[in-house]
Amino acid sequence: MSEAPRSRRSTPWPPVDTESPAPHPDAPRPGTKLAVHYDQCFGCGDVEGGLHMRSTMGEHALVHSQFAVTEAHQGAPGLAHGGLLACAFDEALGSAVGNLLRRPAVTGKLETDFLRPVPVGSTLFITAKVDGVAGRKLYASAEGRLGAEDGSVAVRARALFVEVGFEHFTTHGDPDALTKFRQTPDQINP
Numbered sequence: 001m002s003e004a005p006r007s008r009r010s011t012p013w014p015p016v017d018t019e020s021p022a023p024h025p026d027a028p029r030p031g032t033k034l035a036v037h038y039d040q041c042f043g044c045g046d047v048e049g050g051l052h053m054r055s056t057m058g059e060h061a062l063v064h065s066q067f068a069v070t071e072a073h074q075g076a077p078g079l080a081h082g083g084l085l086a087c088a089f090d091e092a093l094g095s096a097v098g099n100l101l102r103r104p105a106v107t108g109k110l111e112t113d114f115l116r117p118v119p120v121g122s123t124l125f126i127t128a129k130v131d132g133v134a135g136r137k138l139y140a141s142a143e144g145r146l147g148a149e150d151g152s153v154a155v156r157a158r159a160l161f162v163e164v165g166f167e168h169f170t171t172h173g174d175p176d177a178l179t180k181f182r183q184t185p186d187q188i189n190p
C-alpha cells in the first residue's frame, strides 16, 4: 500500500488564536496510568462491547491510549467501524483535555481523517495532546498508529472541547451525575 497522505487538511489548527495549554499543577506525572473517568463510559468503562480503552500520561504532555479492535467493533467485515474509531479518538482527546487541564469539558466538534483500514485484531496506539486554549474553548489533536507506537498512521483527529460547569452533567444528564463520577474508583474528583 502506498504511503498515506501526510495531511488532507486545509484549515489552520487551532482555527482561532489560542494560548499555550499550561498543564494543571495536579496533572498526573509522566508514566501515570490514568483513571477511568466514569465506570459506565463506553470508551473507558467496564461496559460490555465497549472500547475498554486505557490511557497513560506520557512525556511532553502527551497522553497515550490504546484501542484493541475486536469483532464487536466491526463496520465492514474484519474492519473497525469508523464511528467507533471516532469514539476512540473522542475518548483519547477527552482524556488529554481532562487530565492535563483538569477542566470539565464536553466535545463540541470532532473531526476524523481515516487514512488506512484498521483491522479486527489490531491495536490502535493513539497519542493525543492539547494544542491551545481560548477561554472556554480547548483544542486538541491526536493520531493513531497501527500495531505499535511507531506504526503506520491510520487515523488522525482533532477536536474542540468546551469547558462546562459540573451542573452541565446534573442538569442535562443524571441528577446523580456527581455522585456517580465520585463512585468510580480512582476517578478525578469533581
Ligand SMILES: CCCCC/C=C\C/C=C\C/C=C\C/C=C\CCCC(=O)SCCNC(=O)CCNC(=O)[C@H](O)C(C)(C)COP(=O)(O)OP(=O)(O)OC[C@H]1O[C@@H](n2cnc3c(N)ncnc32)[C@H](O)[C@@H]1OP(=O)(O)O
Pocket: 037, 043, 090, 091, 092, 093, 094, 095, 096, 097, 098, 099, 102, 103, 104, 105, 106, 107, 108, 109, 136, 137, 160, 162, 164, 188, 190
Ligand atoms: C466527561 C467529562 C467529565 C468531567 C470530569 C472532569 C475531569 C475528568 C478527567 C478526565 C476525563 C477523561 C476522559 C474524558 C473522555 C471522554 C470525554 C467524552 C466527551 C463526550 O462525549 S461529551 C458528549 C458529546 N458532546 C455534547 O454532548 C456537547 C453538547 N453541546 C453542548 O452542550 C453545547 O453546545 C456546548 C456546551 C458544547 C456549548 O454550549 P454553550 O451554550 O455552553 O456555549 P456556546 O454555544 O456559546 O459555545 C462556546 C464557544 O464554543 C464555540 N463552539 C461550540 N460548539 C462549536 C462547534 N461545534 N464548532 C465551533 N465552535 C463551537 C462557540 O462558537 C463559542 O465560541 P465563542 O465563545 O468564541 O463565541
